[in-house]
Amino acid sequence: MEKIIVRGGRQLSGTVRVEGAKNAVLPVIAASILASKGKSHIYDVPALADVYTINQVLRTLNTDVTYDGKGHIEVDAEKELAIEAPFEYVRKMRASFLVMGPLLARVGHARIALPGGCAIGSRPIDQHLKGFEAMGAKVEIGNGFIEAKVDDRLHGNKIYMDFPSVGATENIMMAATTALGTTIIENAAEEPEIVCLANYLNAMGAKVRGAGTGTIRIDGVDELVGAEHTIIPDRIEAGTFMVAAAISRGNVLVENVLTEHLRPLIAKMSEMGVIIIEEDNGVRVIGPEKLKAVDIKTMPHPGFPTDMQSQMMALMLNAEGTSVVTETVFENRFMHVEEFRRMNGNIKIEGRAAIINGPMKLQGAEVASTDLRAGAALVLTGLVADGYTRVTELKHIDRGYVNFADKLRALGADIERVNEEEKVEIENLEAPAPLKLDPNFAS
Numbered sequence: 543m544e545k546i547i548v549r550g551g552r553q554l555s556g557t558v559r560v561e562g563a564k565n566a567v568l569p570v571i572a573a574s575i576l577a578s579k580g581k582s583h584i585y586d587v588p589a590l591a592d593v594y595t596i597n598q599v600l601r602t603l604n605t606d607v608t609y610d611g612k613g614h615i616e617v618d619a620e621k622e623l624a625i626e627a628p629f630e631y632v633r634k635m636r637a638s639f640l641v642m643g644p645l646l647a648r649v650g651h652a653r654i655a656l657p658g659g660c661a662i663g664s665r666p667i668d669q670h671l672k673g674f675e676a677m678g679a680k681v682e683i684g685n686g687f688i689e690a691k692v693d694d695r696l697h698g699n700k701i702y703m704d705f706p707s708v709g710a711t712e713n714i715m716m717a718a719t720t721a722l723g724t725t726i727i728e729n730a731a732e733e734p735e736i737v738c739l740a741n742y743l744n745a746m747g748a749k750v751r752g753a754g755t756g757t758i759r760i761d762g763v764d765e766l767v768g769a770e771h772t773i774i775p776d777r778i779e780a781g782t783f784m785v786a787a788a789i790s791r792g793n794v795l796v797e798n799v800l801t802e803h804l805r806p807l808i809a810k811m812s813e814m815g816v817i818i819i820e821e822d823n824g825v826r827v828i829g830p831e832k833l834k835a836v837d838i839k840t841m842p843h844p845g846f847p848t849d850m851q852s853q854m855m856a857l858m859l860n861a862e863g864t865s866v867v868t869e870t871v872f873e874n875r876f877m878h879v880e881e882f883r884r885m886n887g888n889i890k891i892e893g894r895a896a897i898i899n900g901p902m903k904l905q906g907a908e909v910a911s912t913d914l915r916a917g918a919a920l921v922l923t924g925l926v927a928d929g930y931t932r933v934t935e936l937k938h939i940d941r942g943y944v945n946f947a948d949k950l951r952a953l954g955a956d957i958e959r960v961n962e963e964e965k966v967e968i969e970n971l972e973a974p975a976p977l978k979l980d981p982n983f984a985s
């Protein structure tokens with residue numbers, strides 16, 4: 543079994559470069575099958591397990607996908623598309639469901655395995671389906687699949703989302719690109735990843751306006767063609783390294799960031815006393831001697847992102863005073879609390895709130911990633927815990943972070959990724975094991 547082993551106590555310094563955003567690249571790759579003519583070229587693609595999974599989904603749909611593993615994907619979706627995405631891929635990564643909108647737009651028929659629940663919550667897809675049905679699709683659920691069909695072509699409609707779901711906004715937006723007439727999505731998600739997707743769709747010939755606001759208008763066109771597109775930087779990976787700098791009382795330049803995407807995080811970390819300097823090529827983060835307690839409440843963008851909740855909790859364990867974290871987006875995103883407790887983290891859960899009375903003397907322990915951000919948060923905690931922290935279940939971390947341990951080591955962390963079977967001399971850490979992607983895990 544692979545583990546990340548980290549020994550606390552090193553102050554991080556230097557520069558780290560952020561990759562293209564996981565949550566932007568997955569819908570963009572899904573959208574590439576909308577092009578019935580021409581190839582798409584997508585740049586700044588991170589070499590993540592999730593990217594390999596979505597590429598496999600596309601190949602199952604009879605699309606040619608070439609990924610060089612270094613940032614560039616070419617997609618050729620000119621052939622007739624198949625319509626079924628099997629459970630094998632959807633269980634690994636829920637974002638596989640994002641091919642439903644493009645398939646309905648292009649073929650009028652899709653059969654996708656039901657995503658099911660996952661560690662952070664039940665994550666229903668009712669808002670996606672409500673949108674497709676409003677556009678004329680007939681949806682049936684049976685035998686573990688969701689099948690949607692359109693008689694002729696989807697038609698535009700006004701769709702009000704009960705909650706600004708990121709995935710549903712993306713799926714409906716993609717479906718609407720070639721619908722007859724105009725689709726208006728109200729109470730749409732406003733995340734930067736939605737804007738990234740809309741820019742790609744427009745480069746393909748779509749007419750999407752208002753992405754990044756609560757109302758998105760899509761005027762249907764007859765056909766989309768392949769296009770070139772560069773993925774935005776990953777604001778969550780950036781945030782994770784910002785916390786790494788702060789928690790270790792270090793001084794790190796996080797490069798390739800768009801600070802306008804980091805506003806809620808910059809605000810909260812500054813309140814904690816972290817020094818954050820916006821430079822031309824990135825954001826410099828300097829950890830103070832003493833961190834101050836702060837409260838956060840996760841919300842849809844531009845609120846505080848749920849994907850940074852566990853990493854911020856790691857920081858709060860080290861802050862003086864009482865911090866309260868309220869998780870409003872996912873009903874079960876406190877799985878990491880149990881693991882923090884194994885490291886002497888004193889956290890009380892009351893309903894959707896976690897109460898942290900810091901600072902506490904954190905101790906290294908063997909802990910398991912419960913989801914990808916929880917895994918990252920445990921590694922961050924290990925940076926300051928006494929002794930060795932061993933983080934297992936790395937398949938989660940690999941979904942969202944490229945070479946996480948290597949990047950931290952380059953900043954001065956005492957960290958290694960090892961196979962349990964290997965007898966590693968901790969005091970004398972060697973080159974990391976190469977990234978091995980487990981093809982059989984479930985997200």
Ligand SMILES: CC(=O)N[C@H]1[C@@H](OP(=O)(O)OP(=O)(O)OC[C@H]2O[C@@H](n3ccc(=O)[nH]c3=O)[C@H](O)[C@@H]2O)O[C@H](CO)[C@@H](O)[C@@H]1O
Nearest residue numbers: 565637665666667668669670706707708709710849871872
């Ligand atoms: C690949 C990707 O981009 N993943 C991100 C995306 O996930 P994802 O797109 O799955 O998240 P959503 O915004 O859809 O989900 C937010 C909330 O809405 C609920 N919901 C969602 C859809 C639906 O049809 N019905 C429903 O009730 C979910 O259960 C959840 O409680 O946004 C989340 C919220 O910022 C992030 O944590 C994920 O990292």
Ligand SMILES: C=C(OP(=O)(O)O)C(=O)O
Nearest residue numbers: 636637849914915942985
């Ligand atoms: C929850 C996340 O991703 P996904 O929606 O792909 O599970 C995440 O990126 O933190």
